Amino acid sequence: MKKLLYKEMKLTAHPLSYFFILFALMAMIPGYPIAVGGYFVCLGLFYTYQQARECDDITYTVMLPVRKRDAVKAKYVFAIFIECVAFLLSLILTMVRMNALGGAVVYASNPMMNANAAYLGYLLMIYGLFHLIFIRGFFRTAYKYGKPFVVFTIAGFVLIGIGEVLHHIPGLTGLNDPAMVNAPQLVILVLGLLFYVGGTAVAYAASVKDFERIDL
Secondary structure, three states, X not given: OHXXXXXXXXXXXXXXXXXXXXXXXXXXXXXXXXXXXXXXXXXXXXXXXXXXXXXXXXXXXXXXXXXXXHHHHHHHHHHHHHHHHHHHHHHHHHHHHHHHOOOOHHHHOOOOOOOOHHHHXXXXXXXXXXXXXXXXXXXXXXXXXXXXXXXXXXXXXXXXXXXXXXXXXXXXXHHHOOOOOOHHHHHHHHHHHHHHHHHHHHHHHHHHHHHHHOOO
């Protein structure tokens, strides 16, 4: 498994998968739908799948002395690695923004989503959707990636839109507090974490089942 993951990171991965981690820096942009940064992280991973398809990486991998389920696992672990690095960067920037810049006018009067615990929850939901819709969809055929990514894009931006609307609803304005963590934010964060973990587990199990029945 370690060797397969090393192959993913050194051979299969598109450079943009690493470069797009920097879109986590969008957490510092005021007046912008910053959760879009999570979408761009997933877009970077999409380029890796695109490159893998064009280079016939899947066929090459299953010709190695490895189980097909391990090939699927390596793909998921690589995606989780990229997402975790991006999430950690987002977490650090969120803490900086809330503790050192929470009182800044550009953030205190920001009508768009602020970087806080709820924002981190939305990021986890976006990553979970990527697993459930795109990676899961890719392994239905281990070849087609266009339609799954279009569906993920639609679902992802619907989720971002919901996140931008909720904090404008009376009683939910605390979701956009730029300096304090509160109960509504923690609810979104916990829901995001549960969705990410549960969605990834479901997507992985389904991907293994589909991939093992495909005759490459």
